[in-house]
Amino acid sequence: MRKNVCNHEQFLNLMIGLAQATRCCRQDTAFCEGVTFQQFVILDALAKNTELKISDLHPILSVEKSTTTRLVNPLIQKGLVKRKKSHLDSRSFVLTLTENGGNVYQNVQRCLANFLGSIESNLPAGNKDNILQAVQAFINAIKNASGVCNCCK
Numbered sequence: 226m227r228k229n230v231c232n233h234e235q236f237l238n239l240m241i242g243l244a245q246a247t248r249c250c251r252q253d254t255a256f257c258e259g260v261t262f263q264q265f266v267i268l269d270a271l272a273k274n275t276e277l278k279i280s281d282l283h284p285i286l287s288v289e290k291s292t293t294t295r296l297v298n299p300l301i302q303k304g305l306v307k308r309k310k311s312h313l314d315s316r317s318f319v320l321t322l323t324e325n326g327g328n329v330y331q332n333v334q335r336c337l338a339n340f341l342g343s344i345e346s347n348l349p350a351g352n353k354d355n356i357l358q359a360v361q362a363f364i365n366a367i368k369n370a371s372g373v374c375n376c377c378k
Contacts, residue, residue: 257336
């Protein structure tokens with residue numbers, strides 16, 4: 226039982242450390258070109274797709290509908306994203322990236338490339354692939370467990 230408690234303590238410390246280290250990605254503060262990290266995720270999704278319904282963004286952002294709307298509205302107001310009626314269903318709307326939105330997206334991508342390059346340069350030489358695989362396995366384990374966890378409900 227003691228060993229299990231120690232493992233749980235290690236996992237808890239790891240999750241706390243990850244939450245602290247990735248805080249910059251969850252803040253409502255703009256980090257580049259006047260957009261937050263989550264707004265960049267929206268721009269990224271729109272850059273990779275011709276158009277998306279706002280409901281398509283909920284699982285990408287892992288947030289509720291009201292939060293998605295709160296994140297999208299400033300992008301529309303800044304002219305980075307355009308909201309228009311769907312050609313498939315006149316009751317729904319789709320989001321597309323504007324030309325200015327595409328430019329901002331590319332600028333933020335360059336900014337992020339510097340940040341990600343800095344992270345990569347701080348990884349132990351020769352271990353990058355192993356670290357990325359281990360972190361991805363940990364993320365998958367968290368996602369799988371969070372679907373069955375009811376300890377916080």
